[in-house]
Amino acid sequence: MTKRGFFNNIKPKNKLFFGVLLIFLSYLIKFGTESLINLIIRSQLEFVEGSYHFRMWRANEYPYEVEFYFFNWTNSDRVRDPNIKPRFEEIGPYRFELYINRTDIRIHHENSSVTYAFTKRFVHIPNMADRSLDDVIITLNPIANALAYQARQWSAFLKFGASLALRATKSELFVKKTVQELLFEGYDDPLLDFVQKIPNFATQGLGMELKDKFGYFYKRNYTDLYFGPYNVHVNVDEFYGNIHTIKNSTTTPYFPGTCGRVHGKLGEFADPGHDQTQPMVVYVHDLNVFTNNYFLEERMFNGVVGSVYAPKDYIFDNGTYDKSNECFCFGECVPVGMLNSSATFAHAPIFMSLPHFLLADPVYQNGVDIVYRDNSSLMPYIAVEQTTGLLLDGSLNIQLNMLLQPVKGLGLFSDVPRVFMPVFSMKQHVVTRGGYLDLLVVLQKVPIVINCLSFLTLAAGVGLLLFVRISLNDNLYREYRQVQTK
Structure with a gap:
């Protein structure tokens, strides 16, 4: 009896669940994080005395x-x-x-x-x-x-x-x-x-x-x-x-x-x-x-x-x-x-x-x-x-x-x-220049990182679903061949 790996020990229906979960997670990363970033940007732009934006606006740093x-x-x-x-x-x-x-x-x-x-x-x-x-x-x-x-x-x-x-x-x-x-x-x-x-x-x-x-x-x-x-x-x-x-x-x-x-x-x-x-x-x-x-x-x-x-x-x-x-x-x-x-x-x-x-x-x-x-x-x-x-x-x-x-x-x-x-x-x-510029650099790079992470998560989910589909087809084919040879 051959030793099976951890991944092969997972039942197909569980693999399907994880694939769907990864696809949903990619959607959540993409749109949920964007909403969070927009909320952060909005909070930073609000005029509240003592806030970072207020301090930078009151007197030019440079x-x-x-x-x-x-x-x-x-x-x-x-x-x-x-x-x-x-x-x-x-x-x-x-x-x-x-x-x-x-x-x-x-x-x-x-x-x-x-x-x-x-x-x-x-x-x-x-x-x-x-x-x-x-x-x-x-x-x-x-x-x-x-x-x-x-x-x-x-x-x-x-x-x-x-x-x-x-x-x-x-x-x-x-x-x-x-x-x-x-x-x-x-x-x-x-x-x-x-x-x-x-x-x-x-x-x-x-x-x-x-x-x-x-x-x-x-x-x-x-x-x-x-x-x-x-x-x-x-x-x-x-x-x-x-x-x-x-x-x-x-x-x-x-x-x-x-x-x-x-x-x-x-x-x-x-x-x-x-x-x-x-x-x-x-x-x-x-x-x-x-x-x-x-x-x-x-x-x-x-x-x-x-x-x-x-x-x-x-x-x-x-x-x-x-x-x-x-x-x-x-x-x-x-x-x-x-x-x-x-x-x-x-x-x-x-x-x-x-x-x-x-x-x-x-x-x-x-x-x-x-x-x-x-x-x-x-x-x-x-x-x-x-x-x-x-x-x-x-x-x-x-x-x-x-x-x-x-x-x-x-x-x-x-x-x-x-x-x-x-x-x-x-x-x-x-x-x-200065702190404002550093903040803007981060804000523009974060969406790129989020998009890459969302794409990789989506690719992993779709790949897992395709793997399960192919595995099921392969198992069905092997069972069919066994029936034919008897």
Whole structure:
């Protein structure tokens, strides 16, 4: 009598039971574990004070990267020559680290939302390969140009008074200031001092939000004055991250009609499993506009697969492509590719574009001569992890321009050309690193392991059933042969 193995000693009906059990177990591993993972993801995304996600959101663990490039006006003395274009040289980069801290946080459980403001703190990164903040830049005089922009609609008498003010303060069309002064430090300006002494003229006449000094980011470093409060939906559903209100309002004061309607997200996170066929609407607080971003591709970011969304070619459309965007003109429609941001900057002639007038009407580039230094990618985008909606990578690239134009009856500006003068560009790069990234790497690898385990369990169950079937057929055949030989 031959010795039989353990497996052969198991009865066929028990083998059938184990085969069915393995098939059921593979189903349980596949769908049960997926449900468990989704439950874990949901629990991690919930806004509970003290949770990991809440701590990472409140203050960025790693700083964002910011680069500034300034446009040095190299032939400012020839601005009135109709045969010569304004010529610029792009200078930079000037690198900073950006730290964002959410403040005044209030979680509203009754409607699953959170209200908060946030501060920004820029820290310069000295680098031997970069330019110094002491570099002197020749640029269009922002104070005098803002006065001229307002004076274009004044009476002859008021224009005469403005001309006297420009002459009395010895204002010129351009200023020579360091990068540090133009950005955060600010600089004294005699015209600025003069207009602040005239009642109501500082804000109504000059049309600028005046301080004791002028700088494009003067007194905006580490202050929540300009950023919030926001109220955001934080229930983990298809509306996750949607903005309810900005400064307690469902509209913004910067653009009329639908262009000022509050909607979309802040770009910090998206709804889990966002439908890639639908645009991701993101509010850009630096521009006070909402942009539609469309799925572009899937790309690897530090070991994590991300869904990349980017705006289409008409990112700064003012009705050329879509009539509903005419409200972005704000009283003065300009060719496509330029956003009239005068309302954002207290009615100063500030217009925003992509760097190097990317995707803009050729009229802007043809109006100036620029020697470009920055050859990196200029297109903005946002990349999120598809399952969780968490931000993986993103780039916000904008260029600030000022409109210079002739103003009849205003001596200093009576014979200047109409041209959009580039001032500086800013590139902000957001990269997720550290604990968040490690968590996302694990979350993306777990389903692969689960699928492999589920497949192996299913294969073992099916294989066992086939083995039993074949064994039974073989036994039946042997019994049949024995009957035939008798």
